[in-house]
Amino acid sequence: MLVSFIKSQDLEGAGIAGKAARRHVWVSLMSATGLYNSPPMFVGFLKEHHETFIDPPLPPRKADAIRQLGFGTNNKIFLEFEQPFWPPDCQLIEVVWEDESPLVEAGTDLQASWFRKLIVFLVLQPPERYGHVLCGFIAGKESEYMETLSDAAVLRALTDVIHKLTGNPHLAPPKKVMRSQWHSAPYTRGSYSYVAVGSSGDDIDALAQPLPEDALLQVLFAGEATHRTFYSTTHGALLSGWREADRLLSLYDTSESHQHKPRL
Numbered sequence: 001m002l003v004s005f006i007k008s009q010d011l012e013g014a015g016i017a018g019k020a021a022r023r024h025v026w027v028s029l030m031s032a033t034g035l036y037n038s039p040p041m042f043v044g045f046l047k048e049h050h051e052t053f054i055d056p057p058l059p060p061r062k063a064d065a066i067r068q069l070g071f072g073t074n075n076k077i078f079l080e081f082e083q084p085f086w087p088p089d090c091q092l093i094e095v096v097w098e099d100e101s102p103l104v105e106a107g108t109d110l111q112a113s114w115f116r117k118l119i120v121f122l123v124l125q126p127p128e129r130y131g132h133v134l135c136g137f138i139a140g141k142e143s144e145y146m147e148t149l150s151d152a153a154v155l156r157a158l159t160d161v162i163h164k165l166t167g168n169p170h171l172a173p174p175k176k177v178m179r180s181q182w183h184s185a186p187y188t189r190g191s192y193s194y195v196a197v198g199s200s201g202d203d204i205d206a207l208a209q210p211l212p213e214d215a216l217l218q219v220l221f222a223g224e225a226t227h228r229t230f231y232s233t234t235h236g237a238l239l240s241g242w243r244e245a246d247r248l249l250s251l252y253d254t255s256e257s258h259q260h261k262p263r264l
């Protein structure tokens with residue numbers, strides 16, 4: 001996610017003038033305001049397009065950070081059933097494969113084993129609102145493989161899993177499947193960042209660095225991938241937004257910025 005820096009004349013243009021323009025800090029998410037039109041800034045997208053999508057190009061240190069940081073995939077698979085096979089007070093169904101050990105490397109045949117990565121189903125509550133729906137989470141290369149399958153193939157594989165875990169081969173299959181496909185989505189290419197082998201917190205800080213480096217700020221960066229401690233998380237994304245809002249505040253109103261305490 002990228003936060004654009006809006007100049008005071010932009011605020012005036014938007015009908016916020018004088019004192020109000022100085023007191024309001026507008027944090028705009030890319031093209032949301034139409035003031036700056038830019039593509040999304042997910043690290044997965046940037047990995048593929050950072051050399052071409054912006055002119056002038058990103059500085060080498062930021063480009064290196066984008067190349068070095070990891071960007072992984074986590075997807076949700078929702079299964080809707082006509083009737084629940086779980087008790088009414090059940091919140092969570094964990095799946096444990098008896099022949100598995102954390103000490104043994106998982107198999108590489110994704111077609112044969114991708115569904116084993118899905119180890120937990122949340123029960124959506126309350127059923128009066130959602131119906132009888134389970135939400136499974138699946139991460140990693142198995143998740144990316146799942147995205148290449150049809151809905152019917154996913155439904156078939158997970159019906160088999162449910163038959164195995166209940167011990168009831170006659171259980172009716174889910175009536176509907178719905179899932180995210182973050183890795184295939186061209187503007188995301190994954191779900192959230194991680195510190196990959198060969199990268200470090202310094203890459204996260206480099207990604208967070210506003211641009212240009214040697215003149216008045218024009219482009220600010222926020223989002224989970226820019227928070228050194230809480231990358232990957234919602235609270236990291238929130239804190240990074242506050243950080244950039246503080247940065248803007250300190251530019252717009254110096255008297256207030258002196259009293260402003262950093263939140264991190």
Ligand SMILES: Cc1cc2nc3c(=O)[nH]c(=O)nc-3n(C[C@H](O)[C@H](O)[C@H](O)COP(=O)(O)OP(=O)(O)OC[C@H]3O[C@@H](n4cnc5c(N)ncnc54)[C@H](O)[C@@H]3O)c2cc1C
Pocket residue numbers: 001029030031032038039040041074075076137182191192222223224225231232233234235237
């Ligand atoms: C399956 C899954 C489970 C997760 N579970 C947890 C959890 O339990 N706890 C936790 O802390 N985190 C969890 N996360 C991670 C968390 O959701 C993310 O780290 C967080 O949402 C990232 O926030 P962000 O603001 O950086 O990006 P996003 O939340 O992706 O926000 C970016 C926003 O930008 C918008 N956008 C993109 N391009 C444009 C454009 N050109 N113009 C205008 N708008 C645009 C998008 O629509 C989106 O709303 C999970 C993620 C996934 C995928």
